[in-house]
Amino acid sequence: MQLKILNLKDDIIFEWINFNQFNNIEKINSNNENHLYSAIWLDGPLYWNNKYKEFLRNSNELVALKYLALKEFSIRKFSDKIKVYGISQDPNTKEYIIVIENKYYWTSGNEIIDNFIQNMQLKVDSSLHILFEWIPYNQFKDINQSNFIKTYSAIWNDGPLYYNLNDEMIDKEIKEMGELYVRDSYKKVALKYISNSQNISHDYLDKVLKDFSIKRLENNVLLYGLTQNPITKDYFMVLDGEYFVKYCVKCDKMYTNTYYEWCKPCQLNDLKKYFTNNGDERIDDLVQKMQLKINDPQDIIFEWIPYDQFNNIIEIRKGYLNTAIWKDGPLHYNKKRYIRESDKSVTLKYLNNSRNVSKKCLNKILKEYSIKRFNLNIYGISQNPITKDYIMVLNDKYFVKYCAICDKLYTNIIYKWCKPCHINCFKKNFISWTSGNEKIDYFIQEIQLKINNLFEWVPYSQFDYIEELGKYGSNKLYSAIWKNGPLYHNFKNQDFARNSNEKVALKYLGNSQNIIDNLNEILKEYSLKGLKLNIYGVSKNPITKDYIMILDKKYFEIYCIKCEKIYTDISYRWCRPCQIDYFKNNFINWTSGNEKVDNLIQEMQLKIHDPSDIIFEWIPFDQFNNIEKIGRGGFATVHSAIWKDGPLNYYKDKNEWIRDSNKKVALK
Ligand SMILES: [Zn+2]
Ligand SMILES: [Zn+2]
Ligand SMILES: [Zn+2]
Incomplete structure (x- = not known):
């Protein structure tokens, strides 16, 4: 085992440890033949101190003594396996013992609980898991009764043991010691009563703990372990302090919306006071069904709104559409309670044949109108006391999105255009x-x-x-x-x-x-x-x-009006086929007197691709004035001259070629 060492810094020096080195030996558990004890190793394990360049010992190290095969342990400090320090022998039983690291607290003193804790620890299969453990009651201070029944708030001195995910946070010294599991000390926790019985069953524990999680980064509240008040003998589960903000005090269930501390079952219970009895069972039924649709504190509470709640009623379309001010206004969830948003402007829409409101029509409301606040939708239902017409009470911006004629979402909301x-x-x-x-x-x-x-x-x-x-x-x-x-x-x-x-x-x-x-x-x-x-x-x-x-x-x-094809260049309104036609028709109108030169010019003209191209042409010599010799370069003499008519330019506004007269040119 010692020869397995690869690296002095990261590996453990496996050694023979005299049994008299162990103090405070206590049984942790005993399943089958594999007895497990905790103990204090007086001298402690060897480690390489880089500063002094020598081996030192970590004295009084808490270790576990296990009667087991060696192969499931490792001497590598950064291994996922449990670290093994050495081997020893019980002088009484003559049994050999493996000395391994001990990350756990001491025993609960109750075999059922110890077994349960060990089973929970076996569930650890990722670095996101908390090490579920037995926590001595004297670890807790500032123990106070909370708003929750039989639940206390407390500070846990050492705090939960978890895998340190953030490498940069690990002190270099700690890393050398191989302490990748670290404790988050002075943690606020909730101590929640489980039982007073010493014969507590695994099934019961499973049942009361099932809503909590031993894995981090999940929505559930974290469960760190179990503890017992030594005086009352009450067992408690130890939960993260988040429990106090994520759980509803009334029903002890997690809030439906933890951000708003909003609990759907408790809110629905409260809403019963807004259920009405206006004499029409179908309407009462509708109000209740719409209220039961709420899923979020932002949702609208659909209600029966008495007609005398409306002020400033203005007729938009006779017998169909009014606007009004709703005095009390809709319910709005704010700071953990429902308050009314008074003097709310609303749209009142009369139901078709609303005196004999049909079940089909009511089902349509259930299906089509939304209580989602951001859908600009429905607040409730009312009734005109004189005409007995039923009225839907809608958001005042309802007709910004919905066609006032057919009541469907506009095909184009910006232009308020409804295709049907x-x-x-x-x-x-x-x-x-x-x-x-x-x-x-x-x-x-x-x-x-x-x-x-x-x-x-x-x-x-x-x-x-x-x-x-x-x-x-x-x-x-x-x-x-x-x-x-x-x-x-x-x-x-x-x-x-x-x-x-x-x-x-x-x-x-x-x-x-x-x-x-x-x-x-x-x-x-x-x-x-x-x-x-x-x-x-x-x-x-x-x-x-x-x-x-x-x-x-x-x-x-x-389109080119000559050939009725799309212009070659729409911005210049220039048509290449018509231009080429023009050149071809114009070939008979000029000649240089030399067939080869004529052919060259024609070829050059037909190369045109763009209205900004130059039109190459035959220019009679009498077009040039003020001819002056300006130099001689290579094999040719160069003259400057004024070209009377000048070159052709395409003008897009006039749609034609016009000559740029008296153009100064060079003749070579
Ligand atoms: Zn609740
Ligand atoms: Zn329409
Ligand atoms: Zn054309």
Whole structure:
């Protein structure tokens, strides 16, 4: 064993220890053949002192003497196994004894309790575990009766034994001694009465201790061990002082919400005083069911609110919606009790057919309305004493989030826009227009329901200042002013409005058998390109019988009106294919007189990719004025000159190429 030593500092010197070195030998337990004793080793174990460079002894070391095989122990100070110091022999029984470290207090003097403690210690399987132990009663001072029945608060001098997780906290000296288990001294604890019986059973102990934990970092209150008052003989469990803040004094259960010291069962019991009997069983039942939904101190206590509690009642929608001030106001949990938030402004919403309130309607309230404070929801129910109508009492900000028409969450809360209600509004309008063609009517309705509810049929007489722009392929393109203008959502008034005298693009689609296909194709082309180009609707020229798609004026910023393709460069409104076409058509208008030079220039022109590129061209020599020789470099002579017309530049606002005249150039 001594030859196993690897490191003087971290390993124990295993040795033969004379039995007369042991004092105060006391039996800890005896299960089967493995007797365990605690004892004081007078000289104590050897350790290497780095400072003096020699072996010294830790005298009067508390050790355990165990009759057992060696292999379960270790001589490494930092091993997880129990450390072993040496071997000895009982001179009376001649039995050999292994001397091991003793981390435990002395025995409880009760074999059942000792066994129980040993079993608890066997549960330790991680560094997060507390070492559950027997704690002598004289370890406790400042013992005081607490608010809890048969429970005392106390200070535990030595404090609980736990694995020191924070390496930096370990004093270097302590580390050399191998003390990775440290005690957290002067710990506030709770001594909670268990029993007075000496024949206390393991089952009973398991039962009373089951809610507590011997593992740190868990929600349960920590359980450190057991103790006994030597005078009264009462047994106590030793709990962390957290017990006093985490447990409800009334029912001795852990608080539902420990931060607010809020206990759901006890609060529900208290709430019974707010249960009402207003003569209608169904309403009483609803109030109780809603109250039982509370799970958190922040939840609203749903209640029956007498109608005379409301002041300043203002009608918002006749027979349906009022605002009011609730004098007493809702209950609010604050500093461990419920207080009322008085003069609360609320919204009063009348129930449908509320004189004969149906069970279905009440179940709907149960399901759909929330008592979560942050959901801007329901406070309770009331009744108008004159009309006998039942009224839901809602948060005043309820209609910030919920549609006042259908009572559903807005599709878009910021704009207070409710899609189903707008679709309904449009459905009502279907009867007021027709294109004269059933298929077209159906096509428009489909788009309104599925894609865009602002899409509509527009009579041709709505258009003014119609101007033909171009004809590319078979579809003519016009610009026009739409007198009434396109629809938009007026979110403020929950309504529609029109932008009158708006410029639009009219795209002619002919009047063939395939008109619906053509319309769909155009719709796809203009709506799927992510250009946010509005398509307002469909019209028909009464003379030519052509159907027309009505497009946003933005069309003219995005599409080249010559070829009706998207501009190559939208910000410059520049179309490369049309530019190339222009060059090609213009080749006949100029010549250098030399075919090879002409070809070179044409090639250079067709290379254009961007409106900021220079247009390379043939420049007649009579374009140059003020020609002056400025130098000679390499094989060429250099002259300066003024180019009368100057180079072409693209102007995006005018959408054309303009010459930058009298440009100073160099001729090489
Ligand atoms: Zn309670
Ligand atoms: Zn709605
Ligand atoms: Zn073009």
